[in-house]
Amino acid sequence: YKEIKMSDFKDSYIEIDNIAMRKREIGADKKEIPFVYFHIYTGFAEEADEFAKIISNDHPFISFDARGHGKSGWGSADSYTPNNYYEDAKAEIASLNVDKVILMGSSFGAATAIKFAAEFPEKIHTLIIDDQPPEFPSATTKEPLLKSYERQKNDLFDSLDQVVQWAQKLRSRHFGWNISDEQARFWSEHATEIDNTNKRIWRHDPEVMRCLAPFAGLEESDLRKDFSNIKVPFIVARRLGDGASLLSPVWEELQNLNPNGEYLTYPEAGHPVIFTEAKEFAKDVLNFINKL
Numbered sequence: 001y002k003e004i005k006m007s008d009f010k011d012s013y014i015e016i017d018n019i020a021m022r023k024r025e026i027g028a029d030k031k032e033i034p035f036v037y038f039h040i041y042t043g044f045a046e047e048a049d050e051f052a053k054i055i056s057n058d059h060p061f062i063s064f065d066a067r068g069h070g071k072s073g074w075g076s077a078d079s080y081t082p083n084n085y086y087e088d089a090k091a092e093i094a095s096l097n098v099d100k101v102i103l104m105g106s107s108f109g110a111a112t113a114i115k116f117a118a119e120f121p122e123k124i125h126t127l128i129i130d131d132q133p134p135e136f137p138s139a140t141t142k143e144p145l146l147k148s149y150e151r152q153k154n155d156l157f158d159s160l161d162q163v164v165q166w167a168q169k170l171r172s173r174h175f176g177w178n179i180s181d182e183q184a185r186f187w188s189e190h191a192t193e194i195d196n197t198n199k200r201i202w203r204h205d206p207e208v209m210r211c212l213a214p215f216a217g218l219e220e221s222d223l224r225k226d227f228s229n230i231k232v233p234f235i236v237a238r239r240l241g242d243g244a245s246l247l248s249p250v251w252e253e254l255q256n257l258n259p260n261g262e263y264l265t266y267p268e269a270g271h272p273v274i275f276t277e278a279k280e281f282a283k284d285v286l287n288f289i290n291k292l
Helices: 045-055 082-095 108-119 139-152 160-175 181-191 207-215 224-228 250-257 278-291
Strands: 010-016 019-026 035-038 061-064 101-106 124-130 192-194 200-202 234-239 262-266
Touching: 010 082, 019 045, 019 082, 035 045, 035 082, 035 108, 045 061, 045 181, 045 278, 061 082, 082 108, 101 108, 108 124, 108 224, 124 278, 139 207, 160 181, 160 200, 181 192, 224 250, 234 278, 250 262, 262 278
Parallel strands: 035 061, 035 101, 101 124, 124 234, 234 262
Antiparallel strands: 010 019, 019 061, 192 200
């Protein structure tokens, strides 16, 4: 992560629904079609920085922090709904004033991207789906979301080193991470902030998890219809390992629902692929786009 200079990225804010949404971009001077990226749940734009740096040799790369995430403002506790995230995304893309984008999302960000690509195919050059199952949130995530809320609203870390230890232990177990301490430190610096007692707390609003839980398993959370309706060129990337969301038979189900995309597996990746296997993923995405 030493090769990533924060000065290469420009952060700005746009107001949507009375919330300041952070926009992070690199490569704004490039003339190719811009990438627009939406991060994972409880994630943030910097998780894409290494990937963005590679892409920005040819394309502008723009990331948005979702409401209640990263450096975006927080909404009311009941405002973190799938529909609000989607409306925010539509407004963010519209704010760019471009004809087409290469739309990319990881996990819950990919759920938003799938909906957008199905509804507005004329605005999409290519869709990149990073490790997203055909439901969000799925029925099995309701209890974990509520448990995470109860835990994270009270989490306090004495130091950045303690956050790194947390990340290397729990993200390795649940997200399949196999990353260096340096990369885990980069993540930990951006995932947390210092409170008024000089402790580190999560940067995202813990309410995002409690608000999402009631949507787990609902009909409106099923992405299969939207996914099967995607007409633009697309990639689906997945990781393997314990707890991965796109193992068999879901992986084969997606290919049957829509056989027109390219399905890529990254055996060494964790969740999301963009953060844990950035260089290989960027190379494959650029090769795919350049062949179109």
